[in-house]
Amino acid sequence: MALRVEHEIHRRRRGRNVGLLVVLIGFVGIVFGLTVVKTLNLGSAAEMERFDHVARPALDVAAEREAADTTDAAAPTDQGEEETQR
Amino acid sequence: MTDVSLNDGLDDGRTPEAGFGDYLALLKPRVMSLVVFTALVGLLVAPAPVHPFVGFVAILCIAIGGGASGALNMWWDADIDARMKRTRGRPVPAGRVEAGEALGLGVALSGFSVLMLGLATNWFAASLLAFTIFFYAVVYTMWLKRSTAQNIVIGGLAGALPPLVGWVAATGAMALEPWLMVALVFMWTPPHFWALALFVRSDYGDAGVPMLTETHGARATRNHILAYALLLAPVALALGLTSVGGPIYLAGSIALNAAFVAGAARVWRRDQATAEADRFLAERKLFKLSLWYLFLHFGLLMVEATPLVVRLEGAVAWL
Known part of the structure; x- marks a missing residue:
């Protein structure tokens, strides 16, 4: 059977290819959109750095310092409670 | 792919190459609509705010997961589908899509939907979706x-x-609330399906699929419909108390529920001869x-989840 230039099969293939293109663009859009939403919903810029997949010692030092500050802030209250008990 | 392959099968009227719509048909879009609607309500009435885009992706993933299980169903049931008039035109038995393609699409979309749902929301929801597809x-x-x-009673859990x-x-x-929603759909499925089975002439028997109407007859099916309608009512009402x-x-x-039980009782009171006389009016x-x-x-669950002010404004606008 001789094939015409534009056969019905060609049209169907084109439809399939266009459909796949739309699906792939949609997938890219979803991944991009999710990335934007997830990063914008982070508490601080420092948290964003955690997505680098690289060890960031500076972040750990900052976290330790923050934890230490919290402990220091809580300490006088404990002393106050002890004095009250005496 | 080359044009050489086109020569095969074109002269005998077969359609050897599938269009995009054939692959979409593998996902059973009509079944998907129920999945999308109930999942959307489950997501929206939950007491936790969801970013609209994340919510959209979550519903999309649940829909794709449902579609993937439909494709797997069409792969496995290709032999049954080919024997039944209603399903003979599906892409696999019609020869437009190969069974292996349906399997590949089903597996790929299952993995994709579970993975994306896990990344978009949480892995608990993703594992539940995986279980749904498996079930x-x-x-x-x-x-x-x-x-x-x-089969449809227990299998209804997936839906x-x-x-x-x-x-x-x-x-x-x-x-508790989402489990009651699950129970509502679960208890609703059998009477819904059996009411249809009573008036649609099916060829499940020829295909070797045991359906209640075929194995136990119309009388037993009518009894089952009434029993499930009565059991469904307390489940539906309990949801209202949460x-x-x-x-x-x-x-x-x-x-x-009053209307549904009354309708089921009407179907239960009839025998097959009466039903055939008025062409299954009560069953329809x-x-x-x-x-x-x-x-x-x-x-109504969505309405309850909508703040009162919005509801009042909507009512005024409608009037």
């Missing part, structure tokens, strides 16, 4: 469908789970009512 594709399709007349997946996607945790319910839902649910009405029953129950 439909393996427990229902491969095991129950050909072995017991209760009932989406609101739970939606809820967990939003909250990350289980609760945090997602309220007076509007309860009022609607009482009316809907009950089937139509069952569609509204589920849609309105979940719709």
